[in-house]
Amino acid sequence: xxxxxxxxxxxxxxxxxxxxxxxxxxxxxxxxxxxxxxxxxxxxxxxxxxxxxxxxxxxxxxxxxxxxxxxxxxxxxxxxxxxxxxxxxxxxxxxxxxxxxxxxxxxxxxxxxxxxxxxxxxxxxxxxxxxxxxxxxxxxxxxxxxxxxxxxxxxxxxxxxxxxxxxxxxxxxxxxxxxxxxxxxxxxxxxxxxxxxxxxxxxxxxxxxxxxxxxxxxxxxxxxxxxxxxxxxxxxxxxxxxxxxxxxxxxxxxxxxxxxxxxxxxxxxxxxxxxxxxxxxxxxxxxxxxxxxxxxxxxxxxxxxxxxxxxxxxxxxxxxxxxxxxxxxxxxxxxxxxxxxxxxxxxxxxxxxxxxxxxxxxxxxxxxxxxxxxxxxxxxxxxxxxxxxxxxxxxxxxxxxxxxxxxxxxxxxxxxxxxxxxxxxxxxxxxxxxxxxxxxxxxxxxxxxxxxxx
Amino acid sequence: xxxxxxxxxxxxxxxxxxxxxxxxxxxxxxxxxxxxxxxxxxxxxxxxxxxxxxxxxxxxxxxxxxxxxxxxxxxxxxxxxxxxxxxxxxxxxxxxxxxxxxxxxxxxxxxxxxxxxxxxxxxxxxxxxxxxxxxxxxxxxxxxxxxxxxxxxxxxxxxxxxxxxxxxxxxxxxxxxxxxxxxxxxxxxxxxxxxxxxxxxxxxxxxxxxxxxxxxxxxxxxxxxxxxxxxxxxxxxxxxxxxxxxxxxxxxxxxxxxxxxxxxxxxxxxxxxxxxxxxxxxxxxxxxxxxxxxxxxxxxxxxxxxxxxxxxxxxxxxxxxxxxxxxxxxxxxxxxxxxxxxxxxxxxxxxxxxxxxxxxxxxxxxxxxxxxxxxxxxxxxxxxxxxxxxxxxxxxxxxxxxxxxxxxxxxxxxxxxxxxxxxxxxxxxxxxxxxxxxxxxxxxxxxxxxxxxx
Numbered sequence: 001x002x003x004x005x006x007x008x009x010x011x012x013x014x015x016x017x018x019x020x021x022x023x024x025x026x027x028x029x030x031x032x033x034x035x036x037x038x039x040x041x042x043x044x045x046x047x048x049x050x051x052x053x054x055x056x057x058x059x060x061x062x063x064x065x066x067x068x069x070x071x072x073x074x075x076x077x078x079x080x081x082x083x084x085x086x087x088x089x090x091x092x093x094x095x096x097x098x099x100x101x102x103x104x105x106x107x108x109x110x111x112x113x114x115x116x117x118x119x120x121x122x123x124x125x126x127x128x129x130x131x132x133x134x135x136x137x138x139x140x141x142x143x144x145x146x147x148x149x150x151x152x153x154x155x156x157x158x159x160x161x162x163x164x165x166x167x168x169x170x171x172x173x174x175x176x177x178x179x180x181x182x183x184x185x186x187x188x189x190x191x192x193x194x195x196x197x198x199x200x201x202x203x204x205x206x207x208x209x210x211x212x213x214x215x216x217x218x219x220x221x222x223x224x225x226x227x228x229x230x231x232x233x234x235x236x237x238x239x240x241x242x243x244x245x246x247x248x249x250x251x252x253x254x255x256x257x258x259x260x261x262x263x264x265x266x267x268x269x270x271x272x273x274x275x276x277x278x279x280x281x282x283x284x285x286x287x288x289x290x291x292x293x294x295x296x297x298x299x300x301x302x303x304x305x306x307x308x309x310x311x312x313x314x315x316x317x318x319x320x321x322x323x324x325x326x327x328x329x330x331x332x333x334x335x336x337x338x339x340x341x342x343x344x345x346x347x348x349x350x351x352x353x354x355x356x357x358x359x360x361x362x363x364x365x366x367x368x369x370x371x372x373x374x375x376x377x378x379x380x381x382x383x384x385x386x387x388x389x390x391x392x393x394x395x396x397x398x399x400x401x402x403x404x405x406x407x408x409x410x411x412x413x414x415x416x417x418x419x420x421x422x423x424x425x426x427x428x429x430x431x432x433x434x435x436x437x438x439x440x441x442x443x444x445x446x447x448x449x450x451x452x453x454x
Numbered sequence: 455x456x457x458x459x460x461x462x463x464x465x466x467x468x469x470x471x472x473x474x475x476x477x478x479x480x481x482x483x484x485x486x487x488x489x490x491x492x493x494x495x496x497x498x499x500x501x502x503x504x505x506x507x508x509x510x511x512x513x514x515x516x517x518x519x520x521x522x523x524x525x526x527x528x529x530x531x532x533x534x535x536x537x538x539x540x541x542x543x544x545x546x547x548x549x550x551x552x553x554x555x556x557x558x559x560x561x562x563x564x565x566x567x568x569x570x571x572x573x574x575x576x577x578x579x580x581x582x583x584x585x586x587x588x589x590x591x592x593x594x595x596x597x598x599x600x601x602x603x604x605x606x607x608x609x610x611x612x613x614x615x616x617x618x619x620x621x622x623x624x625x626x627x628x629x630x631x632x633x634x635x636x637x638x639x640x641x642x643x644x645x646x647x648x649x650x651x652x653x654x655x656x657x658x659x660x661x662x663x664x665x666x667x668x669x670x671x672x673x674x675x676x677x678x679x680x681x682x683x684x685x686x687x688x689x690x691x692x693x694x695x696x697x698x699x700x701x702x703x704x705x706x707x708x709x710x711x712x713x714x715x716x717x718x719x720x721x722x723x724x725x726x727x728x729x730x731x732x733x734x735x736x737x738x739x740x741x742x743x744x745x746x747x748x749x750x751x752x753x754x755x756x757x758x759x760x761x762x763x764x765x766x767x768x769x770x771x772x773x774x775x776x777x778x779x780x781x782x783x784x785x786x787x788x789x790x791x792x793x794x795x796x797x798x799x800x801x802x803x804x805x806x807x808x809x810x811x812x813x814x815x816x817x818x819x820x821x822x823x824x825x826x827x828x829x830x831x832x833x834x835x836x837x838x839x840x841x842x843x844x845x846x847x848x849x850x851x852x853x854x855x856x857x858x859x860x861x862x863x864x865x866x867x868x869x870x871x872x873x874x875x876x877x878x879x880x881x882x883x884x885x886x887x888x889x890x891x892x893x894x895x896x897x898x899x900x901x902x903x904x905x906x907x908x
C-alpha cells in the first residue's frame with residue numbers, strides 16, 4: 001500500500017468555530033491605550049474604523065466564536081486546506097524526522113490572507129458598510145481583501161506602497177481583476193499623502209504612510225471602514241481555522257507534532273496555526289516546542305523591545321503593547337515583504353513574554369536556499385515568507401539526522417511564490433545579500449518609542 | 455445543511471490506469487508518415503527522440519495502461535484534483551444550469567501539464583536517460599517538465615521562444631528554480647538556431663524554431679531524449695486521469711453532464727477531460743454534447759484543413775494527419791499562448807472527423823470578459839487558455855436561462871492565471887484587440903502544406 005502524501009478533510013468536516021486563545025491564557029494581554037489619555041481604548045474609539053462585530057471579537061473573552069454560514073460558504077472555495085507529509089523532503093535530507101506542512105497556498109490568491117479578509121468583508125457588508133479601505137505593500141493582503149470584497153459585493157480601495165505599485169505589476173493587476181481601486185501611496189487623495197509629497201515629491205512610500213492614508217479615508221467616510229491584515233486579535237482569531245484543521249488532520253495521520261515552526265511578520269499565519277495546538281499544550285494533552293521564525297533584518301521578537309508603540313509610522317493608531325523595533329523603523333528591503341513590519345501582534349508578544357513560545361531569526365539567503373531545496377523535493381515553490389519557517393524546519397530535521405531522533409515537525413506553508421518569483425531570480429543569480437540589523441540602527445529607532453505609556 | 459462546493463477524492467481513490475480511447479473508436483486514427491517515404495513511421499524512427507515505453511504507448515491498442523507506482527506517488531503531491539460546483543457563478547448568471555469545473559490549477563506549476571510531464575520524466579529516467587530537451591513558449595510546458603525532471607533527478611534543457619524569454623521572466627525563474635537550464639531560441643547552440651540567426655539576427659523566435667533546436671540536440675546526444683507537451687497520443691493518454699477522476703466525482707455529486715466544454719490548443723487538456731466521458735457515451739451510458747473551444751485567431755478545428763502536415767515549422771517531425779492551419783502559420787500574438795499552435799492533436803482531429811465532438815471558436819475579449827466574471831464569482835482567476843471554455847460555458851448557461859433548461863455543464867479549468875496576469879491587465883486597460891484570422895492569410899498558409907501525402 002502506498003504511503004500517504006496528504007491528509008484532507010471533507011468540507012463537512014471543516015471546523016465551524018474560531019478559537020480564542022485569550023480564554024485559556026493565565027493572564028490576558030495588556031489592553032491598547034489611547035495615545036492622548038493613556039487610558040485603554042473603548043469600542044467608541046474604534047467605531048469609525050471597524051464594524052461592531054469585529055470590535056466585539058477584538059475584545060471577547062469567549063473561548064470559541066461561531067463562523068457565520070456565509071463565511072463558511074466562501075471558505076469552501078478552497079478550505080479545508082491540505083496537510084502534507086513531506087516524504088520527498090525527508091528522503092532528500094535523509095532524516096529520521098517526520099515533516100508535515102499545512103499548505104495555505106490553495107486559496108484563490110495563493111496565501112492564508114483570505115481566512116481573515118473574507119470574514120472582515122462579510123461583517124462589514126452585514127452592517128451595511130459599502131466600502132473597505134486598506135493598505136498593502138507587495139500586495140498579498142490587498143489581493144485577499146479585493147477578492148473578499150468582490151465576493152460580498154462591496155467596494156475595495158487600496159493604497160499600495162509606491163515602490164511596489166511600480167515594480168510589482170502582477171499583484172496590482174490581480175487586485176484590479178477582482179474589481180478593487182488602487183492608488184500608489186503617497187497619493188494626492190489624502191492630507192497624509194499630500195503632506196509627504198510636499199516634503200518628498202519622489203517618495204517611494206512606506207507601509208506606515210499607506211496605513212495613514214487608508215485610515216484617514218475610512219475615518220472621514222461614514223459608509224466606509226478600514227481593514228487590517230494582521231497584528232490585531234480578531235485577525236489572529238480568524239486564522240485559527242488553520243490550526244483547528246491541522247489538529248483533525250493529525251488525528252487522521254495518527255501522529256503528534258513535537259515541534260511547530262512558522263514565520264512571523266505581524267503574526268497572523270503563525271498564530272493561526274499554533275493557537276489551537278497551544279490550547280492542547282496548556283491543557284497538558286501534548287507538549288510540542290513552538291518556534292516563531294523571523295527575518296534577521298526585521299527581528300521584532302528576538303531583538304525588539306516589549307513596549308507600548310504605535311502600529312503605524314504616523315502615530316494615528318492606538319498604542320499597542322508589543323515587541324517592536326520602533327514605529328520609525330524602516331527595515332531593509334528584504335524579499336519577504338510580508339515580514340517587514342516593525343512590530344509584532346500584541347497577543348503573540350504577550351504569549352512570548354509568558355514563555356509559551358520560542359523565537360529565532362534567520363538571514364534571507366539561508367531561507368531561499370531552503371525554499372529551492374523544498375521546491376525541488378516537494379514541487380511547491382514556497383513564498384519568501386514561509387521559507388523562513390522551512391529554513392528552521394530543515395535545521396531541526398538535520399539535527400534529528402545527527403541525533404537519530406524521530407521528531408515530528410509541523411511547519412506552516414502559508415503561500416506559494418508564483419507572484420514572488422523575482423526574489424528567487426535574485427537568489428539564483430547570486431544577487432541577494434543578507435542585511436543583518438546593526439545594533440546602532442536598532443537603538444536609534446528604539447529611542448523614538450513613545451514615552452507616554454509603557 | 456450547506457450546499458456542497460466541491461467534490462474531492464481521497465488519494466486512495468485516485469485512478470491507477472490511464473484510458474486509451476483508440477481501443478473504443480469505430481476506426482483507428484491514420485498513422486504518422488515518414489516525410490521521405492510516405493510510409494508509416496515505425497518505432498525505430500522514433501527511438502532517437504523518445505524512450506521505448508512512450509513509443510509503445512503512442513501506438514498501443516490496449517484500452518487501459520497502468521500508471522507506474524512511481525508516477526502515482528508524484529501525482530499525489532496535488533492529485534486527485536477537485537471538481538467544483540460553481541454555485542456562485544450560477545447565482546451571478548441567474549441560470550437554472552448546474553455548472554461544474556474540474557480544476558487543474560492545484561498542481562505545483564498551476565496547470566494540467568505535469569500530468570504528462572511526470573510520466574515522461576519517469577519513463578526516460580527508468581530507461582537510463584539522463585537529460586530531456588524541450589521547447590516552450592510562454593513557459594507552461596517548460597515549467598512542468600522542469601518540475602518533473604527535478605523530481606526524478608534528471609537534467610532538463612529548455613529552448614524558450616526569445617520573445618517570451620525576454621518579456622515573461624516569471625516562468626523563466628520558475629524553471630530555473632527547479633534546476634532547468636534555459637536558452638532563448640533561436641540560439642547559437644544548434645545548427646537550426648544558427649541558421650535562423652544568420653538570416654535574422656534579431657529574430658524573436660517561434661515555437662517551431664524552438665522545437666527544431668530541442669529535437670536537434672536530443673537526436674545528437676545518445677543520453678538525451680526529447681519531450682513534447684501536447685498533440686501526441688501518449689500525451690493525451692496521460693491526461694485522461696483528469697476525466698477518470700471527474701467521472702468518480704460526478705458519481706459523488708449524483709449528477710450527469712449534458713454538455714462538456716474545454717479549450718483546445720494542441721488538445722491535451724481537452725482530450726484528457728473528455729475521453730473517459732466519450733467512452734461512456736460510445737457505450738450508450740450517457741449522451742453529453744462535447745464541445746471544443748478554440749481561439750478565433752488560431753482556429754485549427756473550425757477553419758483548418760484535415761491533412762497530413764508537419765508538427766513543426768522546420769519540417770523535422772513525421773507527417774501527422776490533423777486539422778492544421780499550415781506549419782508555416784504564425785498566429786497573431788494572442789494572450790492564450792498555450793493555444794497558439796498551427797495544428798491539432800491527430801487523435802482529436804480524427805474524433806472530430808468521426809462526428810463525436812463539436813468545435814467552436816471565440817475571440818479573446820469575450821474570453822477575458824468571461825475570465826473576469828468567473829474570478830469575481832468563484833475567486834480563481836482562470837489562465838487565458840481556459841477562459842475560452844468559460845466563455846462557451848457562460849454562453850450555454852445564459853441560453854439555459856432563456857429556455858429554462860436545467861442543463862448540467864462541465865468545463866475544464868486547466869490552470870490559474872498567476873503567471874499570466876499581464877494579459878488581464880491589458881484587457882482591463884482596454885488595450886486588447888480581437889484579431890480574427892483573415893481568409894486570405896489562411897489560404898496562403900494552407901498553400902504551403904506538404905503534397906507528398908494525404
